[in-house]
Amino acid sequence: xxxxxxxxxxxxxxxxxxxxxxxxxxxxxxxxxxxxxxxxxxxxxxxxxxxxxxxxxxxxxxxxxxxxxxxxxxxxxxxxxxxxxxxxxxxxx
Amino acid sequence: xxxxxxxxxxxxxxxxxxxxxxxxxxxxxxxxxxxxxxxxxxxxxxxxxxxxxxxxxxxxxxxxxxxxxxxxxxxxxxxxxxxxxxxxxxxxxxxxxxxxxxxxxxxxxxxxxxxxxxxxxxxxxxxxxxxxxxxxxxxxxxxxxxxxxxxxxxxxxxxxxxxxxxxxxxxxxxxxxxxxxxxxxxxxxxxxxxxxxxxxxxxxxxxxxxxxxxxxxxxxxxxxxxxxxxxxxxxxxxxxxxxxxxxxxxxxxxxxxxxxxxxxxxxxxxxxxxxxxxxxxxxxxxxxxxxxxxxxxxxxxxxxxxxxxxxxxxxxxxxxxxxxxxxxxxxxxxxxxxxxxxxxxxxxxxxxxxxxxxxxxxxxxxxxxxxxxxxxxxxxxxxxxxxxxxxxxxxxxxxxxxxxxxxxxxxxxxxxxxxxxxxxxxxxxxxxxxxxxxxxxxxxxxxxxxxxxxxxxxxxxxxxxxxxxxxxxxxxxxxx
Numbered sequence: 124x125x126x127x128x129x130x131x132x133x134x135x136x137x138x139x140x141x142x143x144x145x146x147x148x149x150x151x152x153x154x155x156x157x158x159x160x161x162x163x164x165x166x167x168x169x170x171x172x173x174x175x176x177x178x179x180x181x182x183x184x185x186x187x188x189x190x191x192x193x194x195x196x197x198x199x200x201x202x203x204x205x206x207x208x209x210x211x212x213x214x215x216x
Numbered sequence: 217x218x219x220x221x222x223x224x225x226x227x228x229x230x231x232x233x234x235x236x237x238x239x240x241x242x243x244x245x246x247x248x249x250x251x252x253x254x255x256x257x258x259x260x261x262x263x264x265x266x267x268x269x270x271x272x273x274x275x276x277x278x279x280x281x282x283x284x285x286x287x288x289x290x291x292x293x294x295x296x297x298x299x300x301x302x303x304x305x306x307x308x309x310x311x312x313x314x315x316x317x318x319x320x321x322x323x324x325x326x327x328x329x330x331x332x333x334x335x336x337x338x339x340x341x342x343x344x345x346x347x348x349x350x351x352x353x354x355x356x357x358x359x360x361x362x363x364x365x366x367x368x369x370x371x372x373x374x375x376x377x378x379x380x381x382x383x384x385x386x387x388x389x390x391x392x393x394x395x396x397x398x399x400x401x402x403x404x405x406x407x408x409x410x411x412x413x414x415x416x417x418x419x420x421x422x423x424x425x426x427x428x429x430x431x432x433x434x435x436x437x438x439x440x441x442x443x444x445x446x447x448x449x450x451x452x453x454x455x456x457x458x459x460x461x462x463x464x465x466x467x468x469x470x471x472x473x474x475x476x477x478x479x480x481x482x483x484x485x486x487x488x489x490x491x492x493x494x495x496x497x498x499x500x501x502x503x504x505x506x507x508x509x510x511x512x513x514x515x516x517x518x519x520x521x522x523x524x525x526x527x528x529x530x531x532x533x534x535x536x537x538x539x540x541x542x543x544x545x546x547x548x549x550x551x552x553x554x555x556x557x558x559x560x561x562x563x564x565x566x567x568x569x570x571x572x573x574x575x576x577x578x579x580x581x582x583x584x585x586x587x588x589x590x591x592x593x594x595x596x597x598x599x600x601x602x603x604x605x606x607x608x609x610x611x612x613x614x615x616x617x618x619x620x621x622x623x624x625x626x627x628x629x630x631x632x633x634x635x636x637x638x639x640x641x642x643x644x645x646x647x648x649x650x651x652x653x654x655x656x657x658x659x660x661x662x663x664x665x666x667x668x669x670x671x672x673x674x675x676x677x678x679x680x681x682x683x684x685x686x687x688x689x690x691x692x693x694x695x696x
Contacts (some may be wrong), residue, residue: 133573139569160520173589180449183448
């Protein structure tokens with residue numbers, strides 16, 4: 124069951140900063156939603172193959188041709204912090 | 217009759233006959249889009265639309281869509297035209313490429329006049345989760361237009377455009393079409409390229425048309441379907457989409473989904489749908505009840521699969537390559553956490569949390585894995601049903617348009633809005649909603665679905681029913 128520790132753990136996995144209020148609210152909301160979706164736990168599905176896509180396709184390949192890619196200045200256009208040839212990020216830690 | 221009263225098909229005919237021009241059509245609709253009492257639009261681009269219209273009017277050979285205006289859901293990327301997906305995360309974001317489906321329509325001569333409002337990242341059923349304020353329902357401005365493609369539905373109902381594009385993951389085209397009294401179609405999964413559609417749940421997302429007539433929806437669809445090298449899940453489309461013309465349903469077998477005609481469906485909605493289903497026999501078809509024993513698990517299955525896929529897709533919003541970026545973070549982890557905390561709204565955070573949990577170590581098999589197995593059972597239910605019937609019918613939404621604010625406090629009550637549309641999405645089937653009457657003055661939608669690739673038959677059935685129903689799609693007070 125979802126508790127405070129799991130909520131904080133999941134928020135960290137999701138790289139989502141939550142306030143203390145949000146942690147409490149999220150716990151309650153997730154608990155209610157999981158209680159509802161728990162109905163799938165009751166079904167015996169041991170022999171059922173999972174579906175990942177409704178219309179299965181396999182080995183979709185394209186021709187091995189080189190095509191022009193996005194020019195660097197266009198690729199960098201929307202970056203909030205960029206240099207002439209790359210995105211800048213804060214240090215790792 | 218004003219230009220904006222005409223269907224897209226009529227507008228094209230008027231241009232071809234020399235009675236009007238693309239510039240006139242675009243200008244008439246721009247005026248209504250700019251005076252946007254319903255908050256249908258997040259952006260209207262007058263200059264770009266008029267210059268494109270002028271270009272089309274000057275062409276020696278008119279393109280098939282003749283410069284008729286269209287609105288595009290803000291989840292679809294449009295090069296240089298701000299695309300936000302209804303989120304603060306993408307405020308001011310100008311994509312560097314255009315979605316394939318949009319590019320195909322532009323190549324066929326459609327003129328984009330603006331981008332429409334939506335629930336943030338398409339997560340919602342009322343358009344109230346937009347970071348830019350809710351869209352109002354043209355039939356009653358105290359009510360929601362449905363969602364997540366609420367702006368694309370309201371702008372067509374309010375005749376700000378004759379047609380528009382939306383996207384449907386669990387019902388986001390069909391449900392708002394129903395609540396706004398128009399036609400909305402989700403084709404077979406893979407029919408239309410998802411390249412340039414900002415991803416929500418990749419195994420479910422599909423683009424599709426909104427229009428006021430079934431023929432307009434068919435026309436728009438016909439220009440979008442088919443394989444795209446940029447989307448490996450897009451399908452070869454061997455049988456072109458035809459303009460439907462059926463007036464009869466001779467020999468057609470319609471299955472009424474029993475589970476979706478009982479408790480949990482408002483009586484007024486049930487009555488309007490039933491009276492339309494009753495027309496089938498008069499048109500030469502037969503009606504039988506069918507059972508989808510696992511449909512009741514659809515909603516639970518969807519709320520595991522869709523958030524799981526969303527949590528992975530939305531990982532890309534990291535404030536580095538584009539979009540919102542937290543100021544002055546010292547280290548990378550803090551940068552990610554603050555950027556995403558500031559950029560995402562409450563529903564998106566909720567679904568990222570739910571999805572991350574469902575995929576996390578120790579829970580994956582019990583939640584995501586189990587949901588994918590139920591998905592198999594739901595698909596089997598449909599396969600079994602289609603052994604006996606050609607199409608299935610049900611209400612599109614369990615209720616008519618609800619009041620603004622009515623369901624925002626309780627996420628689960630909002631999720632229940634999609635109970636009729638979700639099983640079909642999980643099975644990847646083509647489906648559309650047509651307006652079939654009113655309940656207390658508000659539109660009711662009838663949902664039809666068929667086996668994969670049965671778009672042409674579905675459109676014919678919808679066309680024959682549309683004629684028999686004779687729904688008046690003009691909401692009171694919108695004509696002025």
